[in-house]
Amino acid sequence: MPRTTSGSATEQAYRHVKRLLLDGSLPGGSMTSEGEIAEQLGVSRTPVREAFLRLETEGLLRLYPKRGALVVPVAPGEADDVLDARLLVEAHAAQAVVRLSDTELATLVALLRDLVTAQEAAVADGNVAEYATLDARFHAEIVAAGGNGLLTGFHATLRERQQRMIAHSVRWDPGRATTFVDGHRGLVDALELRDTRTYLRRLHRHLDDARVGL
Template identity: 35%
Template sequence: MTTPPGAADRAYQHTKAKILSGEIPGGELLSEGVVAAELGISRTPVHEAFLRLDAERLLVVASRRGAAVVPMAPDEARDVLEMREAIETSTARRALAHGAPPADVIDAMRENLRVQREAAVSGDVDAFAAADGAFHTILVRASRNQAALQFHDLLRDRQQRLRSQLLHVGPQEVAASLGDHEAMLAAAERGDVEEFCRLVGEHVRRHRGIL
């Protein structure tokens, strides 16, 4: 049977999004048949998608019929947070080396915070988590450090999965993260790199405390 164009990619994106958001928790078994039925496609593209996710260590394919979601181990979570802090503080030092970043960068951070506030008010944790991830990426990109950006992109999926887990702990975590981001924006507007890096460190350390 020929796989319809894009069917495997749809199955991959559909399943990956559910894993990263925490909708499908670590340890849960996934059925190729169930995913195929959800998307209205055959099992063949779903199996292809599961193999891609297995290669990314998000799934362990047990058989032709299904797979198990790989839990994020505490050591992996700590490693991700450690690398995240290193990348974000180093890129901030470059982006803020001569004071406040360009107006378009500040505008992007402000607009992102508007989206975060709306998500927080509506209680949409998944939307908040997506905006949260985008907020941290803005200054990384503004640094124009291509090596750091590559490492940041490599960690993106694991950062987002961990971020979703941490924010779903309770509404207080969303409120605390929003407060951190507002303070980071204020520091960036002033071009205060030391304060910005201190805030990133505190932000990450609080997340470590939840693990």
Template identity: 45%
Template structure:
């Protein structure tokens, strides 16, 4: 039983990672046999992994044919970015109402993440950069000290990763743009300018929208 569970979990992680990093692209048909052969296991745990991923909305199963990777829709892109803008703007408003020492500590953490992003960008680590991008924004959200908002934001993780990787593939210069705009956002937090932050955040997220959906 333990071996069966371990095999199912391994098939799940393997397939999900490849959906999130774009190796299995939206609209692509993948088969149980394809994943089973790659992992050296039977098809049974792969079938169970596929069912789990279908429940998460990442795959659409077709009996005897395999599974199609569900593409990120335009509606989903708009919904995720709208939710992010609302949550992050609220978080910064709360952060800037806190004592100066708290704000300074938050800025220091964000600058550390900016340095990590620079290193990942220079190494050409797309998945690592997208993860760092998400950590940057999650750090801002955490400053709201609202566990429900943080949980809601965390639930967007898989969608953010897929959208982020897709945007970087479409626009190789996007990491440089993201890093520059992240730096501007941190500077606005440091100066205590919530209105300017909200405006700049909307522009920043709009860049992802334009890259994925067009002008």
């Protein structure tokens, strides 16, 4: 087996811990440690320490010498800021999506319905991490289909924050995931009919549902 380099071990640790942060496995306010993560990955503490420093610069961890790392909770008001930004971007994207060709729209709708089906399966399995990932991808696909590269890139910067907030919300109240899945299904139905007005009304309600309890 090839020897793992320090750089690749650091990247492995970074991706592993970040996934735990985004999917809610390490919720805001909880503590973790270099030793705990090193044991999970079978690596030394050095690459984990480097990964922790990187995550601290991203505002996800706060490091305390000899005590470990605190998972920084979502800041007050951050959820509202993210959801307001998403509303603007996703509403704009929808107006472009309904102008796609029949073939392009049908392809997008099929993909979105597959994602909704996968979300339902994740909810049934109680897999919060998978649901949060699928939720973020659902909205990202609609924005990407809008064809504005700058807005797609901006939306991507919101995706990690969105994924973390949704995972937190669903973990504390699993029933909310069912409401979100129903909301997604309604959004797809409106896009398929090229009904922008209904889509925007449902998007407002969907994001308002997400806002509650965050």
